[in-house]
Amino acid sequence: MKRREFLLNSGGFAACVPTVGWADTSPVPKLEAFQSKMKHGAFRIRDLYNRDQSFSDLALACEGQRVTFRGYMTPPIKEELAFFVLTNIPMAVCPFCEPDLDWPNDILPIYTNRIVWPLPFNVRITATGVFATGAFTDEETGFYSLARLVDATYREG
Amino acid sequence: MTFKHTLAFLMTLSVTSATAEELPQAGNAWFKAAQDTLAETLKQQPNTDTAKNVIILISDGNGVGSNYATRLYSGQLEGGYGDDYVQPFETFPNLALVKTYNVNAQTPDSAGTGTAIMTGIKTNSGVLGVNENVRRGDCTTIVGNEVATLNEVMTDMGKATGVVSTARLTHATPASGYAHTVDRRFEYKLPEGCTQQADIATQLIDAMEAGTIDIALGGGRRNFIGKDITDEEGRKGKRAKGENLIARAERLGVQYVWDDMGMALAKTDGTPVLGLFERSHMMYETERTGEPSLAEMTAFAIKALSAKGGDQGFFLQVEAGRVDHASHASNAARMVADGKAFADAVAMADALTDDGDTLIVVTADHEHAVAFNGYCGRGTNILGLCMEIDDAGVEHTGEPALAKDGKPYTVIGYLNGPGSILRKDRNWNGGRPDLTQEEALDIDNVQQALIPRSSETHSGEDVAVYAKGPWAHLLEGTLEQNVIFHVMYHAATQ
Numbered sequence: 001m002k003r004r005e006f007l008l009n010s011g012g013f014a015a016c017v018p019t020v021g022w023a024d025t026s027p028v029p030k031l032e033a034f035q036s037k038m039k040h041g042a043f044r045i046r047d048l049y050n051r052d053q054s055f056s057d058l059a060l061a062c063e064g065q066r067v068t069f070r071g072y073m074t075p076p077i078k079e080e081l082a083f084f085v086l087t088n089i090p091m092a093v094c095p096f097c098e099p100d101l102d103w104p105n106d107i108l109p110i111y112t113n114r115i116v117w118p119l120p121f122n123v124r125i126t127a128t129g130v131f132a133t134g135a136f137t138d139e140e141t142g143f144y145s146l147a148r149l150v151d152a153t154y155r156e157g
Numbered sequence: 158m159t160f161k162h163t164l165a166f167l168m169t170l171s172v173t174s175a176t177a178e179e180l181p182q183a184g185n186a187w188f189k190a191a192q193d194t195l196a197e198t199l200k201q202q203p204n205t206d207t208a209k210n211v212i213i214l215i216s217d218g219n220g221v222g223s224n225y226a227t228r229l230y231s232g233q234l235e236g237g238y239g240d241d242y243v244q245p246f247e248t249f250p251n252l253a254l255v256k257t258y259n260v261n262a263q264t265p266d267s268a269g270t271g272t273a274i275m276t277g278i279k280t281n282s283g284v285l286g287v288n289e290n291v292r293r294g295d296c297t298t299i300v301g302n303e304v305a306t307l308n309e310v311m312t313d314m315g316k317a318t319g320v321v322s323t324a325r326l327t328h329a330t331p332a333s334g335y336a337h338t339v340d341r342r343f344e345y346k347l348p349e350g351c352t353q354q355a356d357i358a359t360q361l362i363d364a365m366e367a368g369t370i371d372i373a374l375g376g377g378r379r380n381f382i383g384k385d386i387t388d389e390e391g392r393k394g395k396r397a398k399g400e401n402l403i404a405r406a407e408r409l410g411v412q413y414v415w416d417d418m419g420m421a422l423a424k425t426d427g428t429p430v431l432g433l434f435e436r437s438h439m440m441y442e443t444e445r446t447g448e449p450s451l452a453e454m455t456a457f458a459i460k461a462l463s464a465k466g467g468d469q470g471f472f473l474q475v476e477a478g479r480v481d482h483a484s485h486a487s488n489a490a491r492m493v494a495d496g497k498a499f500a501d502a503v504a505m506a507d508a509l510t511d512d513g514d515t516l517i518v519v520t521a522d523h524e525h526a527v528a529f530n531g532y533c534g535r536g537t538n539i540l541g542l543c544m545e546i547d548d549a550g551v552e553h554t555g556e557p558a559l560a561k562d563g564k565p566y567t568v569i570g571y572l573n574g575p576g577s578i579l580r581k582d583r584n585w586n587g588g589r590p591d592l593t594q595e596e597a598l599d600i601d602n603v604q605q606a607l608i609p610r611s612s613e614t615h616s617g618e619d620v621a622v623y624a625k626g627p628w629a630h631l632l633e634g635t636l637e638q639n640v641i642f643h644v645m646y647h648a649a650t651q
Contacts, residue, residue: 046600046601051446052446052447093611122603
């Protein structure tokens with residue numbers, strides 16, 4: 001079985017997102033093929049990964065597409081940011097702000113058009129934006145990621 | 158049978174002391190099954206031989222309620238209703254209830270409970286391998302207050318010893334087998350000025366050097382290497398720069414493995430083994446990849462310890478650490494999945510040992526604030542919505558039971574936790590969100606709760622202890638948790 005691969009720390013933060021998966025040259029599947037994965041109009045972050053933590057076919061299909069993911073808003077790393085982290089499970093404290101805290105497995109950085117108004121950690125939300133991949137370090141927060149939603153909006157539900 | 162006839166029949170019974178087979182319900186399937194159980198129980202004879210081997214398997218946070226959930230989950234996986242499913246340790250002949258409180262805590266933590274099980278004394282919450290005279294976090298109070306662990310005691314008897322966990326090996330329960338610390342949080346570093354003890358990771362390698370731990374398999378690699386050292390998975394450690402306890406272990410002749418393939422290739426000839434399969438805790442069973450299962454680690458440890466211990470036997474502590482973590486996250490789906498993996502490990506330990514010379518003890522260190530809603534019909538998915546009882550049949554109706562707010566609810570709930578329905582932005586008011594069966598059965602579903610907490614809590618409720626093998630019959634009644642140590646010690650020394 002293939003061992004998981006992790007990305008290296010860069011800056012102060014490192015998002016647990018895949019480092020592998022683009023080598024396959026087979027045709028990229030259409031997003032429409034994954035409608036069964038969509039529940040309540042949204043995908044789940046976990047569906048972006050294969051079991052070996054490489055990107056899934058859904059992630060490939062999402063590239064450049066405006067898509068919606070469901071989860072919870074983690075408490076902000078800093079105030080007044082157009083950025084938050086979406087998680088599969090609610091996190092009452094910012095897991096990226098304390099060195100001894102364990103990070104949740106499934107996270108997706110969300111870059112919004114406007115400053116984020118924090119919602120309670122235990123309220124389920126959806127975030128809609130353009131799915132983008134590729135190594136990126138956020139200069140303002142130091143948050144390093146290989147996948148994210150940009151130009152995003154969010155709402156409860 | 159009319160009332161008159163029944164009365165006459167019972168009067169006849171009272172005079173003639175009829176056998177159970179003569180009762181009118183004797184043909185009932187439930188009656189027959191219970192008679193079979195009684196017959197098996199009557200055959201039991203206490204085993205008073207010396208226990209060559211002692212294995213204690215601890216499912217962290219798996220109290221009677223949590224265990225009930227895992228029983229139903231496991232049975233439903235096999236296509237049944239679940240209620241009547243029997244987990245491997247539920248066939249063990251001996252059982253007791255266990256009071257888990259710590260000396261200073263009605264609601265216990267795993268450090269205090271682990272110390273009770275592994276040293277024979279109750280102590281304070283948050284400390285390991287020390288008595289209640291220490292002040293948590295104050296290193297100066299450790300002097301003179303350290304107590305012996307069962308691994309140290311069993312080593313003195315000539316036995317091989319091991320610790321296996323799906324949590325970090327430096328986490329409370331596995332560390333209760335080898336560490337002496339005034340604070341469970343000292344996993345990889347000590348506060349400034351603390352010179353009276355070593356950090357927990359260092360204590361594990363010290364124990365391997367001393368021979369009081371021969372096999373150590375689990376998670377927590379980051380606590381053994383420095384910030385400047387990159388592990389096999391490309392992640393940095395947490396220790397001070399330059400510190401590398403894995404390299405130190407290897408210099409001592411310890412085999413080091415970090416994934417499932419490495420463990421499969423490792424020698425089980427008695428050579429000490431350190432397995433660190435994950436940077437922090439090992440993965441939940443539902444996501445596990447590249448790491449051995451708890452049952453596989455248990456099998457490996459038994460094989461290696463049997464080789465090391467020879468005729469003197471071995472002592473092994475096995476912990477399912479992530480049952481507890483899933484409950485802290487109010488995520489019942491992963492709690493029961495790891496609970497099933499624990500049951501598989503128990504079955505493995507049982508299959509690889511002889512009841513005649515091996516005492517197997519199965520328990521939990523504490524329970525969680527888990528609770529179960531009603532009234533649900535048979536076959537209701539234990540992770541799903543509570544379905545109505547069918548008055549005309551056995552299986553539920555398929556219609557969710559509704560609360561006064563008109564909404565359905567899951568069978569499993571937690572009293573507190575991140576699934577609280579109360580919202581900070583509404584002055585901690587709130588209401589229950591709508592919930593579909595599909596959402597309830599999602600692997601990431603967070604059970605609804607009332608009291609908002611970042612992490613769901615333990616509870617002080619009793620846990621069960623199951624046992625088989627030499628002197629297992631001493632585990633009966635309602636016991637203080639530290640009695641478990643004394644039974645294991647007694648079994649190994651008689």
